[in-house]
Amino acid sequence: MADTISVKPIFEAMPLSLNKDVAKEANTVYQFNLSGDGGGQFAVTIKHGECTVEEGTVAAPDVTISAVATDYLNIVTGAYPFGLAFINGRLKVEGDLRLLIRMGKYFAPAA
DSSP states (O other): OOOOOOSHHHHHHHHHHOOTTTTTTOEEEEEEEEESTTOEEEEEEEETTEEEEEESOOSSOSEEEEEEHHHHHHHHTTSSOHHHHHHTTSEEEEEOHHHHHHHHHHTSOOO
8 A cells, every 4th residue: 555645744845935025915815625645624824925824724715726635746746737637627726716826926936
């Protein structure tokens, strides 16, 4: 039996990998609901160039992202393209899709 890979380390690393200059005007709460082995629920708040991550759910996120944990891992590692995952329904987004796209810029390496 293969070991289950958890999404938790990805979320734990987010505050350390935020591009603070790009996110300095941000004020968004993202809710991630990742099902299956290695999944979990995480609330990611990006506000004024800071990122906080909490396990669990929040009452009124700006955008909610749902996926199977293994699909999400494949998306964030680049093994499965974001656009294709969205079109094929492997990544579901409730709320403003632009906020999720913007999130990718918040965590992009500084140019």
